[in-house]
Amino acid sequence: MIEISAISAFYGKHCALDGVSLNVGRGELVVILGANGAGKTTLLKAIGGLVPVAPGGRIAMAGRDLTGVPAHDIVAAGVALVPEGRGIFGEMTVRENLLLGAFPARARAAETRNLDLVLSLFPRLNERLRQTVRTMSGGEQQMVAIGRALMTAPDILLLDEPSLGLSPIMCKELFQSLARIRDAGLGIMLVEQNAKQSLKIADRGYLIESGRIVGAGTGVALSADPAVQRAYLGAG
Amino acid sequence: MTLTLDILLSGLVLGGMYALIALGLTLQYGIARIMNLSYGEFLVAAAFGALFLFTGMAINPILGLLLIVPASFAANWLLYRIVLTPLVKRAKNQGMLEVDSILGTFGVLFVIQGLMQVVFGGALQSYSYLSVPVHILGTTLAANRILALVFALIVGGALYVLLTRTRYGTALRAIAVNPVAAQLSGIDIAAASGLAFAAGGAIVGAGGVLISMFLTFSAASGVIFTMKALIVVIMGGVGNMMGALVAGLLLGIAETAVARLVDPGLTIAVTYALFLGALLWRPTGLFGRPAR
Numbered sequence: 318m319i320e321i322s323a324i325s326a327f328y329g330k331h332c333a334l335d336g337v338s339l340n341v342g343r344g345e346l347v348v349i350l351g352a353n354g355a356g357k358t359t360l361l362k363a364i365g366g367l368v369p370v371a372p373g374g375r376i377a378m379a380g381r382d383l384t385g386v387p388a389h390d391i392v393a394a395g396v397a398l399v400p401e402g403r404g405i406f407g408e409m410t411v412r413e414n415l416l417l418g419a420f421p422a423r424a425r426a427a428e429t430r431n432l433d434l435v436l437s438l439f440p441r442l443n444e445r446l447r448q449t450v451r452t453m454s455g456g457e458q459q460m461v462a463i464g465r466a467l468m469t470a471p472d473i474l475l476l477d478e479p480s481l482g483l484s485p486i487m488c489k490e491l492f493q494s495l496a497r498i499r500d501a502g503l504g505i506m507l508v509e510q511n512a513k514q515s516l517k518i519a520d521r522g523y524l525i526e527s528g529r530i531v532g533a534g535t536g537v538a539l540s541a542d543p544a545v546q547r548a549y550l551g552a553g
Numbered sequence: 554m555t556l557t558l559d560i561l562l563s564g565l566v567l568g569g570m571y572a573l574i575a576l577g578l579t580l581q582y583g584i585a586r587i588m589n590l591s592y593g594e595f596l597v598a599a600a601f602g603a604l605f606l607f608t609g610m611a612i613n614p615i616l617g618l619l620l621i622v623p624a625s626f627a628a629n630w631l632l633y634r635i636v637l638t639p640l641v642k643r644a645k646n647q648g649m650l651e652v653d654s655i656l657g658t659f660g661v662l663f664v665i666q667g668l669m670q671v672v673f674g675g676a677l678q679s680y681s682y683l684s685v686p687v688h689i690l691g692t693t694l695a696a697n698r699i700l701a702l703v704f705a706l707i708v709g710g711a712l713y714v715l716l717t718r719t720r721y722g723t724a725l726r727a728i729a730v731n732p733v734a735a736q737l738s739g740i741d742i743a744a745a746s747g748l749a750f751a752a753g754g755a756i757v758g759a760g761g762v763l764i765s766m767f768l769t770f771s772a773a774s775g776v777i778f779t780m781k782a783l784i785v786v787i788m789g790g791v792g793n794m795m796g797a798l799v800a801g802l803l804l805g806i807a808e809t810a811v812a813r814l815v816d817p818g819l820t821i822a823v824t825y826a827l828f829l830g831a832l833l834w835r836p837t838g839l840f841g842r843p844a845r
Binding site: 365366367387388389392393397398399400404405406407408409413416417418420421424465466469 | 720723724726727730731733734735736737738739740741742
């Protein structure tokens with residue numbers, strides 16, 4: 318579905334991303350694991366069009382070249398990013414946030430259906446449609462953020478550390494929701510520090526270190542890999 | 554009693570104008586992120602336009618709105634596209650764009666003001682349209698002031714409905730709240746900013762026409778209106794429409810009261826005293842959120 322080949326990104330002279338290649342298929346949940354500063358966030362921002370990709374790299378969605386395309390057109394092509402820090406409209410209501418997600422032309426026809434989907438996925442939002450998002454808890458804000466992204470009717474959902482700052486219970490609920498979204502046929506690329514829970518629901522995973530992919534495998538294989546256990550799962 | 558009512562009514566009219574022009578500045582500053590120092594020049598240019606249409610072609614200012622508002626919209630859109638877009642593109646961050654746009658529009662201010670000096674001269678101008686007294690609740694008010702207030706309410710109300718009840722209007726507000734999330738919702742910020750800036754220009758054009766119906770103005774008056782719009786925006790809280798309305802009315806009534814009761818020369822002093830008071834009491838504006 319989305320094919321990323323050899324993309325690099327720089328902040329000034331600092332190379333944050335060094336020739337990363339990966340892909341995510343339809344109905345597939347792929348987790349990207351890595352330490353702080355490994356380039357996970359830059360990777361998602363580069364795909365989402367918020368950080369420029371250095372010449373030589375290519376991002377393609379279902380065969381269509383998206384390299385160098387502005388962020389709002391990448392959304393229109395079916396790639397939705399939920400950035401770290403959530404990317405929501407704090408001063409607006411839940412309803413406004415969700416309906417803003419349906420701004421791209423591709424999302425308008427399915428607006429009502431997607432709203433029903435989001436509200437069935439996160440029933441708590443249904444009671445809070447008129448509440449200002451800024452006044453909600455972190456977990457609820459995360460639901461709004463993911464809901465807003467789903468309203469853009471994406472084929473691929475990119476999530477940057479959605480579990481950050483959530484209680485263990487909220488975290489578990491969140492990962493269950495993500496698995497349900499995947500089962501509905503979306504491709505999900507999930508950047509996470511919470512390796513244990515994310516590998517449990519992941520189909521595949523990549524390991525990223527200093528801006529490079531240093532390992533890849535199925536969720537099960539990565540969970541069993543001693544190196545991964547040492548680095549990310551806190552085992553011996 | 555009559556004096557109080559008189560002050561309230563006249564203050565309401567003046568304050569309504571301030572609120573209206575502050576709304577336009579909010580669009581330009583809150584959404585397009587341009588601090589436009591030449592804002593008041595467009596107001597004065599619109600006032601001259603209304604004067605020219607009325608005295609030269611016998612077109613009344615209300616009809617004149619139909620010509621001047623679109624013209625001001627177009628002029629501001631061009632200003633954004635030609636002069637400001639290069640600044641937006643090269644700005645690495647919000648602070649840099651703010652400094653660049655202040656300097657850039659400061660230059661535009663002098664260009665427009667100079668052109669108006671050449672074409673219309675430096676004298677104070679006014680014209681007499683519907684300056685017949687109307688009796689309201691025992692006091693009198695000129696008909697043109699009432700008409701100006703009514704049209705300010707219509708324009709402001711229409712803007713409010715557009716911004717809160719339509720998809721594109723909601724998208725414009727979303728840009729003011731969180732530009733990154735707006736992009737990620739598929740909103741083309743560059744195009745929307747140009748449109749918001751032009752819409753702000755349309756509002757100040759309408760304000761200029763309405764104000765010219767009852768106030769005297771000259772080619773040099775623009776700066777005062779820019780300052781007052783800015784003060785109202787900051788007092789009300791940047792991007793807050795309700796705040797702009799309340800702050801605008803407050804300013805209008807305070808100025809009128811001081812001009813009638815003490816001395817007309819003190820209005821500017823009162824403006825700044827009120828501004829200072831509001832900032833000391835609530836630094837983020839009357840309706841602004843507390844800073845985090």
